[in-house]
Amino acid sequence: MNPLRSVGAKLSLALAAIVAGALAIVYLIVVPSLERNLVDAKRTQLRRALPGVVRQLPNSPYLWQDFAQTAAESTNARVVLLDTLYEGPPVTLTTSADSNLVESTDVERDPIAIKAATRLERVEGTTVRHGQRYAEVAAPVARDGPVLLLSAPLRDSLRSVHLVQRRLLLAGLGALAVAAGLGLLGSLVFTRRIRRLERAADRIAGGEFGEPVHDASEDELGQLAGAFDRMRLRLARLEHARREFIANASHELRTPIFSLSGFLELLTDEELDEATRREFLLTMREQIERLTRLATDLLDLSRLDAGRIHVERQSLDLGTLAEALVEEFSPAARARGHELSAVVSVDAAAAADEERVRQIGGILLENALVHTPPGTTVRVRARTQNSRAELTVEDDGPGIAPELTERVFERFSRGDGSIASGSGLGLAIARELAELMDGSVELTSRLGRTAFTLSLPSSTAEPAFSRENAEVLV
Numbered sequence: 135m136n137p138l139r140s141v142g143a144k145l146s147l148a149l150a151a152i153v154a155g156a157l158a159i160v161y162l163i164v165v166p167s168l169e170r171n172l173v174d175a176k177r178t179q180l181r182r183a184l185p186g187v188v189r190q191l192p193n194s195p196y197l198w199q200d201f202a203q204t205a206a207e208s209t210n211a212r213v214v215l216l217d218t219l220y221e222g223p224p225v226t227l228t229t230s231a232d233s234n235l236v237e238s239t240d241v242e243r244d245p246i247a248i249k250a251a252t253r254l255e256r257v258e259g260t261t262v263r264h265g266q267r268y269a270e271v272a273a274p275v276a277r278d279g280p281v282l283l284l285s286a287p288l289r290d291s292l293r294s295v296h297l298v299q300r301r302l303l304l305a306g307l308g309a310l311a312v313a314a315g316l317g318l319l320g321s322l323v324f325t326r327r328i329r330r331l332e333r334a335a336d337r338i339a340g341g342e343f344g345e346p347v348h349d350a351s352e353d354e355l356g357q358l359a360g361a362f363d364r365m366r367l368r369l370a371r372l373e374h375a376r377r378e379f380i381a382n383a384s385h386e387l388r389t390p391i392f393s394l395s396g397f398l399e400l401l402t403d404e405e406l407d408e409a410t411r412r413e414f415l416l417t418m419r420e421q422i423e424r425l426t427r428l429a430t431d432l433l434d435l436s437r438l439d440a441g442r443i444h445v446e447r448q449s450l451d452l453g454t455l456a457e458a459l460v461e462e463f464s465p466a467a468r469a470r471g472h473e474l475s476a477v478v479s480v481d482a483a484a485a486a487d488e489e490r491v492r493q494i495g496g497i498l499l500e501n502a503l504v505h506t507p508p509g510t511t512v513r514v515r516a517r518t519q520n521s522r523a524e525l526t527v528e529d530d531g532p533g534i535a536p537e538l539t540e541r542v543f544e545r546f547s548r549g550d551g552s553i554a555s556g557s558g559l560g561l562a563i564a565r566e567l568a569e570l571m572d573g574s575v576e577l578t579s580r581l582g583r584t585a586f587t588l589s590l591p592s593s594t595a596e597p598a599f600s601r602e603n604a605e606v607l608v
């Protein structure tokens with residue numbers, strides 16, 4: 135990875151940017167105001183000194199030069215007297231006395247003095263001469279008199295400003311280096327933790343679920359590690375369930391295939407009498423039927439897992455469906471010596487998929503007929519309860535053992551010594567199909583009453599047709 139794109143580099147840069155920003159703000163607040171204050175103080179000093187100098191100015195111009203020098207010492211400023219050579223515009227000035235003996239012509243074009251001569255009033259400000267800044271105050275002494283200019287260099291005053299500037303710059307550079315270093319150091323700790331998480335994610339992606347993902351800290355990375363660990367546990371459970379499903383499914387498929395191959399071998403024995411051969415063929419047909427059913431159930435489950443089962447939402451009268459189911463299963467019920475009936479309320483309209491509800495009803499009804507002893511009464515009820523449409527299949531058989539009631543809806547879960555042993559997939563399919571239609575399948579079981587209730591959203595539309603309460607006995 136490009137080192138500049140690493141978290142460490144980004145964190146260091148961010149910290150450095152924050153420090154640089156903070157220092158820039160401090161600089162902009164401190165330096166200009168300090169400079170302004172110092173310049174103002176100098177100007178005030180000159181302004182205050184000006185009236186005294188004007189008052190003491192001798193009348194005779196011959197004395198001005200000496201006066202300028204004395205005044206310069208007392209005011210701590212250069213004192214210049216300028217005569218107006220030409221009244222302008224623009225006004226032209228000429229030096230008539232200057233405390234600075236070296237060069238006097240440089241102030242003749244002084245903008246502050248020219249302004250004072252033009253406006254005939256006191257003017258103050260700062261100006262730059264020979265690359266140096268000066269605070270200046272200028273005023274005409276009298277109407278026709280010279281312009282008095284007090285000019286003091288700002289170099290000494292601004293020295294402290296430059297000192298502050300330098301210190302700030304140095305402090306800034308130091309703070310930047312410290313910030314970048316700290317950012318890099320802090321990021322090293324985080325990078326190590328992130329790398330640990332990355333390795334854990336790679337392990338999980340590679341199917342290793344054994345090692346827990348752990349991070350003792352409670353910050354966001356700690357929470358991310360917690361989420362990773364929850365994902366690891368869930369994936370481990372799913373993987374376990376997947377393996378178990380495949381093992382169960384292949385075992386379920388192997389049993390009938392093994393039995394079929396045994397019978398085939400026996401059938402090749404030519405000494406078999408006709409009656410035994412018929413019996414074998416009958417058993418083989420049963421095994422093939424079992425295999426076909428198992429294949430259909432497994433296909434249903436895999437479609438459910440893949441989310442490929444589409445359910446319609448249509449208004450469906452559960453009463454009509456209950457009666458149809460009773461009619462369909464009545465021959466099987468009669469053959470096993472069961473009494474089968476439907477108890478139907480006036481309107482039990484559900485918003486559901488007819489084919490899937492019929493499939494669930496069939497699973498429940500078949501269980502009630504297959505897993506109960508002969509002579510058991512089985513009822514199919516349809517009603518609306520708490521604005522849910524319900525289809526209940528109940529029997530007065532021996533019930534389901536309490537330790538099994540929790541598990542009956544799990545795949546491949548079946549009761550020990552079931553009267554007729556299936557694959558244990560029926561109820562799992564029923565519940566998953568019901569959930570697909572925003573419904574549920576619940577079990578209430580006690581000795582003498584076992585009831586499986588399919589609860590579905592009730593349809594707001596009118597039921598297909600309305601009918602009086604009726605009990606149909608078969």
Ligand SMILES: Nc1ncnc2c1ncn2[C@@H]1O[C@H](COP(=O)(O)OP(=O)(O)OP(=O)(O)O)[C@@H](O)[C@H]1O
Pocket residue numbers: 431497501502503505506529531533534542547548549550552555556557558559560561562584
């Ligand atoms: N009405 C019932 N009375 C007693 N036991 C029941 C009843 N319904 C279900 N069971 C028990 O619940 C178990 C699970 O039922 P499920 O329909 O899921 O599987 P199965 O009937 O054994 O096999 P499959 O339906 O796949 O052929 C059954 O094996 C049986 O022990």
Ligand SMILES: [Mg+2]
Pocket residue numbers: 497500501556560561
């Ligand atoms: Mg079943």
